[in-house]
Amino acid sequence: MKRIRYIVSFGILISIFVFNGCSSVKKAEDTGWKLVFSDNFKRDKLGKNWKVINGNWIVKDGYLRGNGTLICIKEFFKKDQDGCIRLEFEAASDVQPFLFFKNRPKFKVVLSDMSSFIHALPLEKNKNPINSGYFFQFGGYNNQKNQIRKVGLTAKADAKPDKLIVVDKRHKIVVENDNGLLRLIVDGKLALEHKDKSPLISAGQSRIGFYFYTAAKLYKVKVYIKQRTDLFAK
DSSP, rough: HHHHHHHHHHHHHOOOOOHHHHHHOOOGGGGGGGEEEEEOOOOSSSSSEEEEEEEEEEEEEEEEEEEEEEEOOOOOOOTTTTEEEEEEEEEEOOOOOOOOTSSSOOOOOOOEEEEEEEEEOOTTTTTTTGGGGGGEEEEEHHTTEEEEEEETEEEEESOOOOOOOOOTTEEEEEEEETTTEEEEETTEEEEEEEOOOOOOOOOOOEEEEEEEEEEEEEEEEEEEEEEHHHHHHO
């Protein structure tokens, strides 16, 4: 009887080790990231840190609602510094059907792109920041595909992903460049990963932003960095 208990206990310990020790999804602070920017949109204006590239964006009721392309113009690194970027945000779809009838179910809506980008060039150097850095496409092509693109070219794609946009669900999304290891994490689960042997960490290439094809609500945004000295200390 004691032997059975030992075996069960040992099995539980092994399971805990595998879950905690081998998981590639960890909290930012646990892997050396430093928080440098956050926004919860609890105001009535977009604010000085954001610039609309295209589409319609409005701040109301504690969130930013919009579709199109939005960029954060804040500089996260000090002059002559560079490094890696991790972007965390919470967002939910907010697409309304064009037509509905009273006392009848609403028509199904088409969702597409709750996507984001990091390591993009500033607008004065590139008018299309999506194609100047890393683009993490979540629910692209009418919510059928996830992919990671580098300077406009596909680095990794999943045409049959398990994780896609769920109507009205408040998704927690993380995208990061951790010394060349690119990750798309959705609701605590790794959705896509790619190793870039020549990562984008050059000075001045540090803008982040969003691309929502269909309207969505953006609730919280956090930006973390790892400076260059941290990268090469590993």
